[in-house]
Amino acid sequence: MSDIHDEKIKELEVKANEVRQTIIEMLTEAGSGHTAGPLGMADIFTAFYFHILNHDPKKPDWEERDRLILSNGHIVPVQYAAMAHAGYFPLEETKTLRKFGSRLQGHPEREKLPGLENTSGPLGSGLSQSAGIAYGARMDGKKFRIYCLLSDGEHDAGNLWEGAMFAGKNKLSNLTAIIDRNNIQINGMTEDVMPLEPLREKYEAFNWHVIDIDGHNIEEIVNAVEQAKAIFEKPTLIIAHTIPGKGIKDIEFDYTWHGKPPKPEEAKKFLKELRTLGGKIESEHE
Amino acid sequence: MINKNAKLVPNVFEKNKIEQNPTRDGFGRGLVEAGEKDEKVVALCADLSESTRMQWFEEKFPERYIEIGVAEQNLATVASGLANYGKIPFIASYAVFSPGRNNEQIRTTISLNNVPVKIVGSHAGVSVGSDGATHQALEDIALMRVQPNMVVLVPADVEEARKATIACAKLDAPVYLRLARAKSPMFTTSDTPFEIGKAEVLFESEKPEVAIIVCGNLVHNALLAANELEKEGTSVTVINSHTIKPMDTKTILKEAKKAGAVVTIEEHQIAGGMGSAVAEVLVQESPMPIEFIGVHNEFGQSGDPNELIEHYGMGVESIKKAVKKVIKRK
Numbered sequence: 001m002s003d004i005h006d007e008k009i010k011e012l013e014v015k016a017n018e019v020r021q022t023i024i025e026m027l028t029e030a031g032s033g034h035t036a037g038p039l040g041m042a043d044i045f046t047a048f049y050f051h052i053l054n055h056d057p058k059k060p061d062w063e064e065r066d067r068l069i070l071s072n073g074h075i076v077p078v079q080y081a082a083m084a085h086a087g088y089f090p091l092e093e094t095k096t097l098r099k100f101g102s103r104l105q106g107h108p109e110r111e112k113l114p115g116l117e118n119t120s121g122p123l124g125s126g127l128s129q130s131a132g133i134a135y136g137a138r139m140d141g142k143k144f145r146i147y148c149l150l151s152d153g154e155h156d157a158g159n160l161w162e163g164a165m166f167a168g169k170n171k172l173s174n175l176t177a178i179i180d181r182n183n184i185q186i187n188g189m190t191e192d193v194m195p196l197e198p199l200r201e202k203y204e205a206f207n208w209h210v211i212d213i214d215g216h217n218i219e220e221i222v223n224a225v226e227q228a229k230a231i232f233e234k235p236t237l238i239i240a241h242t243i244p245g246k247g248i249k250d251i252e253f254d255y256t257w258h259g260k261p262p263k264p265e266e267a268k269k270f271l272k273e274l275r276t277l278g279g280k281i282e283s284e285h286e
Numbered sequence: 287m288i289n290k291n292a293k294l295v296p297n298v299f300e301k302n303k304i305e306q307n308p309t310r311d312g313f314g315r316g317l318v319e320a321g322e323k324d325e326k327v328v329a330l331c332a333d334l335s336e337s338t339r340m341q342w343f344e345e346k347f348p349e350r351y352i353e354i355g356v357a358e359q360n361l362a363t364v365a366s367g368l369a370n371y372g373k374i375p376f377i378a379s380y381a382v383f384s385p386g387r388n389n390e391q392i393r394t395t396i397s398l399n400n401v402p403v404k405i406v407g408s409h410a411g412v413s414v415g416s417d418g419a420t421h422q423a424l425e426d427i428a429l430m431r432v433q434p435n436m437v438v439l440v441p442a443d444v445e446e447a448r449k450a451t452i453a454c455a456k457l458d459a460p461v462y463l464r465l466a467r468a469k470s471p472m473f474t475t476s477d478t479p480f481e482i483g484k485a486e487v488l489f490e491s492e493k494p495e496v497a498i499i500v501c502g503n504l505v506h507n508a509l510l511a512a513n514e515l516e517k518e519g520t521s522v523t524v525i526n527s528h529t530i531k532p533m534d535t536k537t538i539l540k541e542a543k544k545a546g547a548v549v550t551i552e553e554h555q556i557a558g559g560m561g562s563a564v565a566e567v568l569v570q571e572s573p574m575p576i577e578f579i580g581v582h583n584e585f586g587q588s589g590d591p592n593e594l595i596e597h598y599g600m601g602v603e604s605i606k607k608a609v610k611k612v613i614k615r616k
Contacts (some may be wrong), residue, residue: 069367110370118370119399125391132367132375135352136328159391162360196550245449257471 002219003226008051011282012218015085016046020247022081022094024270027261030098033106034088034245036257037151038078038181040215044149044240045082045221047221054144057087060115067117067133070149071126071160072180073107074259077115080104088115124157126150127177131167132236134175145229148177153185156194161206167235168207175235176228180215180246184255201238248273287516288509292488293477299513301506306469308572309503311467314339317376321347323530327455330354332361332587337467338378338408341503344366358383362391362403369401374455381407381423385430385462396460397433404454406461411553412581412598413468413503413591420471422586428558430462431531436484437461440552440560442505443472446528449480457482464552468591470503484535487541489513491521495616497545497610498524501560504551504579504600507612510607522609530560535567543572547612551579553600575615577608 022101027033048068049055055065070079077097084091089103096102103113116206117133120126129149137144154160168174178237179199187193196202200210209231213220221240244258245251248270262270276282288294321343328353330408335445344351352368354361358379365375375385384413385392385405396403407443410423431438441447447465454461479486488505489498489512508524515522525541527534542548548568550561561578568574581598585611595601 117392118366122390122394125359125366125395128360128363129367129370129395132364132369133371134367134371135364136371139328159363162355162357163363164330165357166360167356206399212427218530 001225004051004219004222005173007067009218012046012050015050016043017247019033019046019078019081019085021274022084022091023077024262024267024274026077026094026097026109028264028267029095030229031261032098033077033261034074034259035261036251036254037072037075037180037182039248039251040242040244041078041149041180042247043216043218044221045078046176047218048147049082049086051222052225057083057115064142064144067071067130067146068145069118069126069130069133069148070108071120071148072123072154073120074178075151076108079108083115083204089113112177123151123154124159126260127160128163128166130175130177131163131172134167134172135285138172138174148175150177150179152179152183152190152196153193155196155199164203164206171207171233172235173232176225176238178236178238178240180242181239182242184244186258188255196241199239207234209234210239211236212239212241215242216246231286249278287490289487289490291572292479292486293475293489295473295475298473299510299596301510301525302405304471304473307472308466308469309444309447310339310465310467312441312444312447313406313451313463314342316448318346319448320452320455321350324374324455325423326372328368328373328375330361330365330375330377330380332356332358334379338406340378354590358388359391362388363395363403365403366395366399366401369403370399374402374404376404376406378406378408380421380567381410381426381464382421385426386423389412389429393433397435400435401460401494402458405460406465407462408465409467410464411466412586413466413553415468415591415594416588418588419585424555424581424586425558426464427530427552427554427560431563432558435460436531439482439498439529439531440464440501441469441528442502443474444476445472445474445476446480450528453480453482459493464502466503468503471504471506473509480528483529483532483534485529485537486526486538487523489522489524489525491516491523492522493601494521494531494545495613496521496522496549497541498546498549498551498609499527499564500524500551501527501530502553504553507600507602508551511609513600514602515606515609516575520609520613527560527564530563533563534566538564539571542568542574547616548576549579549605549612550576551600551605554580556582575612577612579605579608583603
């Protein structure tokens with residue numbers, strides 16, 4: 001049985017497409033930044049900001065809100081885009097990404113923008129920060145949930161496994177981590193740079209409950225998060241298999257798109273591709 | 287002469303008669319007191335709770351003690367999360383590991399993130415003794431004072447360490463608290479003033495020739511040197527600069543200008559430490575001769591704490607020599 005009905009799924013898929021368009025627009029305007037990761041995580045961020053999170057964009061400091069911690073801060077354009085669409089700040093402000101004086105720093109800073117839960121960018125530290133919040137919240141009997149979004153490449157870092165051990169030891173069942181398993185990192189394929197597999201078995205050995213999903217299937221994303229809420233003895237890891245650059249054929253699976261933005265002429269083509277759903281429909285913007 | 291307002295112990299110059307305790311003991315006691323006063327205080331340790339004295343908190347408040355294991359990067363980042371949520375986390379390890387090994391985690395997730403984690407670096411300085419250079423942190427003040435938002439405290443004795451611990455629990459900012467392993471004279475009292483950001487004049491002269499600015503365990507050596515110098519006809523002041531950041535520039539400038547020359551003393555590398563911080567103030571406001579006492583671009587080694595303090599030129603005789611040298615440079 002599914003935790004989400006078909007109409008809602010369709011609505012979220014449309015929203016994810018809008019989020020992708022915003023990502024392309026803001027990165028093109030910024031002239032620097034990461035493209036593949038944010039596009040690949042658009043479905044997951046959309047599912048969180050428009051369905052999963054118990055939050056109020058008008059009250060970002062609400063104490064009982066769910067916490068979404070982004071560990072791999074370089075994909076923050078997808079978070080900014082989702083937050084803007086959700087109403088945390090005006091959509092127009094996404095154009096200030098990476099510019100002087102902007103609240104939308106190249107990597108997220110908690111104190112700059114209400115609604116950001118942490119400061120990140122240097123990899124490998126987000127899981128421990130999430131575990132700290134989860135531990136503190138459990139001490140006080142808080143009911144909110146902590147979601148930590150991780151990259152696969154950052155699993156090269158020791159700090160990350162220290163956090164995984166800590167969360168497993170302490171049975172932090174209010175913590176759910178989601179890995180963007182897109183198999184790429186800056187220097188190439190993750191399994192060439194520093195093999196991570198068997199990832200599931202590693203986490204299971206650290207006392208985590210592990211769920212594998214298609215990271216572009218909204219229904220699977222929502223159902224996995226719901227399943228995690230029912231696991232009381234362990235933290236849950238969702239390995240979300242994603243396609244880097246998802247939604248734009250020229251970018252998909254190409255690791256060279258990890259750390260560069262589209263050029264303006266490319267952006268025009270990419271936006272058309274998104275608006276026409278890959279040529280399936282006509283764009284009203286033409 | 288001793289500044290009466292400092293309320294030091296009466297027999298302050300009788301080194302062998304004063305009670306000797308390590309500053310880490312003061313932290314241990316202060317943390318229990320801070321925990322009694324505020325239930326938001328939690329303690330995290332990286333497998334060194336006995337030697338950092340965090341054990342005393344653990345025994346009193348087991349539900350608020352979190353064991354991290356030998357993982358200092360995790361120590362800093364889990365604490366960042368706890369502080370982010372609303373707790374007041376103290377994290378304890380040896381200074382070489384924290385803030386040594388986990389420096390970037392402290393920078394990003396504590397200082398830049400601006401959450402009130404209290405980083406307690408014990409076993410700082412060569413007075414760690416027999417463990418040798420690997421365990422003698424001599425660069426931790428430099429590492430911490432260059433980070434925006436971070437407050438840096440180096441208490442002078444066990445009682446001041448207790449007060450500093452309680453004070454930093456109340457401060458809504460990240461703090462680095464530097465402690466020593468070795469015993470040192472407990473020369474301050476519960477009545478000795480302590481306020482974060484306020485340097486204290488402990489030894490004063492009507493017409494001082496040199497202002498000695500000192501922090502940590504070496505404050506007592508500075509007082510002994512000042513007393514001997516006074517008897518020998520050289521007038522100095524001794525300023526306890528327990529807060530290295532934010533530095534009490536008002537007091538430092540006032541006392542330095544009065545004397546016209548400065549000697550700084552710290553159990554730390556000369557590069558980037560408390561002396562450097564003092565020099566940064568003086569060169570901009572009132573340039574004058576300064577002599578730096580500390581470790582000069584070398585690592586420590588195994589030995590007895592006092593033996594090492596003498597070897598690296600931080601003993602009473604070395605202080606007197608530096609005072610005489612700086613007077614000649616005036």
